[in-house]
Amino acid sequence: MNASCSSPAPRVLRPALRTSVLAAAVALMVLLTSPAPAQLVINEILQNPSAVDDADGEWFELYNPTASPVDVDGWTVRDNDIDSFVIASGGPLLAPAGGYLVLGNNAEEATNGGVTVDYEYSGMALANTSDELVLLDAASSEIDRVEWDDGATFPDPNGESMELGKDPGLDNNVGANWRDGFLLFGDGDRGTPGGPNTCCFSESCMYLEVDVSTRAALRATLHEAIDDHVRFPYASVWDILELADEDPGDSTRILDVYKNASYPKVGGGTxxxxxxxxxxxxxxxxxxxxxxxxxxxxxxxxxxxDKVYNEQGRSNNPYRDCTGPGCEEWPTLFNNGQGGPGQSNWKLGLGPEGTWETWPGRRGDVARAILYMDLRYEGGTHGATAEEEPDLIATDDPGQIAVTGGVAAVAYMGLLSDLLAWHEEDPPDELEIWRNEAVFSYQRNRNPFIDRPDWVRCVFLEDCGVFSDGFESGDVTGWSSAVP
Ligand SMILES: [Ca+2]
Ligand SMILES: [Ca+2]
Ligand SMILES: [Ca+2]
Ligand SMILES: [Ca+2]
Known part of the structure; x- marks a missing residue:
């Protein structure tokens, strides 16, 4: 699986380079974008199913990006040599506005791998190496074409579809704009036949389907936007974290969260x-x-x-402000322009009744991490692994926070009010934006509260007034003040 959807890779997105690199990326996106939107787009292709034979399980998906339905009855699909068929549905076959049509070589769900096919064709095989799909309208005008290339630039999966990225206007002639299908469907192959594709290359794409009309809608659609991320085994996350927590002053080092110490990267727990x-x-x-x-x-x-700060300092104490006598100081070092005297962590007690007050420079970071967990985990199962997920809840009630002997269906962390205050006191900075990009490049999902700090007030404080950039009225200009 090609896990990365972020382009370019974040390691070239050092803050000092960010503006020029992003400008280049925008120019590249323009190059990769079609000059005029086609009526229909070849959006997903399963040329090599695993769950069933190719003769039963090949399909491709058309997407209609326009505001009107498109009738494909009488249209032709062919490749560059002999394969060809005319769509003869005996009446209109509509690709809905903003919707999808799935054309497959077998419409019988019991034998085709469990895909719902809108139109069954014959006379066309989708080669697993290099092949083409060419779509002609009833007047024989070419509407769209995709030519895949045996893995040279396009994905070359087995048992996974090829999905065009979700970002609007991506040119589907460019292999780099395609990714392997990710979510399970039917009998166990991966892809999204008849539904939105999964991969976003850009931040703005992640939030295209977010509905800010009500608090409940915002919460539900934001959850969907960040759900079903690409899971990496715990043993393999060192690489991700050493990129995410890279010392901005030295790419061979990391900056730790509690002591603000800079340490050489060692690549795995030693x-x-x-x-x-x-x-x-x-x-x-x-x-x-x-x-x-x-x-x-x-x-x-x-x-x-830092191991000592992690294990003997923070341990599993909930986050909250440390007040009263007995709070123990855990100082920070000066690095990356912050930390040092007067910017300490504070600790009191142990376990669920205990307290860990994160130092001022990183308290917003950990707060937004906990708020992300609250939103990301809502129970249910993972769409790609079918693994059960807990419902994680940020709470103000210390009595709810408890050590669970095993995996819990519902679990709590806090304290919410202090986390919300920390979020306001320590807004996202370059360090945290970098971290979000780095994790996005692997997991395919983002922490929306770093991208859009103002969404915290709506989701957690039920304060859903006018957002600063007017996004709720449909205006996406100036999106994400946190990202240049
Ligand atoms: Ca095939
Ligand atoms: Ca799809
Ligand atoms: Ca911070
Ligand atoms: Ca939750």
Missing amino acids: GDYDREHSWPKSYGFPLEDGLGELPFSDCHHLFLA
Whole structure:
């Protein structure tokens, strides 16, 4: 599976280079974008099914990006040599406005791998190496074409479809704009026949289907936008975290979350730092392997942390302001323009009754990580692994926070009010934006509260007034003030 949807890779997105690189990326996107939108787009192709024979399970999906339905009755599909068929549906066959049509070589769901086919064709085989799909309208005008190339630039999967990226206007002649299908369908192959594709290359694409009309709609659609991320086994997340937590001053080093110490990258658990679960794994998902691994290895809440600060300092104390006598100081170092005297972590007690007040420079980071976990995990199952997911809830009630002996269906962390205050006190900066991009490039999902800090007020405080950029009225200009 090609897990990365982010382009270009974040390692070239150092903040100093960000503006010029993003400008180049925008220019590249323009080059990759069709000059005029086609009426229909060849959007997904399963040329090589695994669950059933190719003779039963090949299909391709057409997407209608326009605001009107398109009738494809009488249209022709062919390749560059002899394969060809005319769509003869005995009446209108409509690709709905903003919707999809699936054409397959077998419409019988019991034998075609479990895909719902809108039109069954014959006279066309989709080669697993190199082949073409050419779509002609009833007047024989070419509407769209895709030519795949045996893996040279297009994905070359087996048992997974090829999906065009979801970003609007992507040129489907460019192999790099395609990705392997990811979500399970039917009898176990992967793809999204008849529905939206899964891969977003850009931040704005991630939130295209977010509905900000009500708080409930925002929460539900934001959850959908970040759900079903690409899971990496816990043993493999060192690479992701060493990129995400890279020291901005030195790409051979990492910056730890609690001590603000800079350490040389060592690539896997033998150095001065380890992997901190900002949502402690003992609260809901203590198992490293198999059941419960999904939040366990979710890099949006994992931070590289000084081992002593992680294990003897923070431990599994909930996040909250440390007040009253007895708070123990855990100082920070000055690095990356912050930390040092007067910017300390504070600790009191141990376990669910305990307290860990994260230092001012990173308290917003950990707050947004916990808020992400609350939104990302809502129960149900993962769309690509079928693994059960917990419902994680950020709470203000310390009595709800408890060590769970195994994987819990519902688990709590807090304290919500302090996290919301920390979010306001320490808004996203370059360090955290970098981290979000790095994790996105692997997991295919983002922390929306880094991209859109104002959504926190609506989701968690029921304060859904006018957003600063007017997005709720449909205006996406100036989107994400946090990203240049
Ligand atoms: Ca085939
Ligand atoms: Ca699809
Ligand atoms: Ca911060
Ligand atoms: Ca939840």
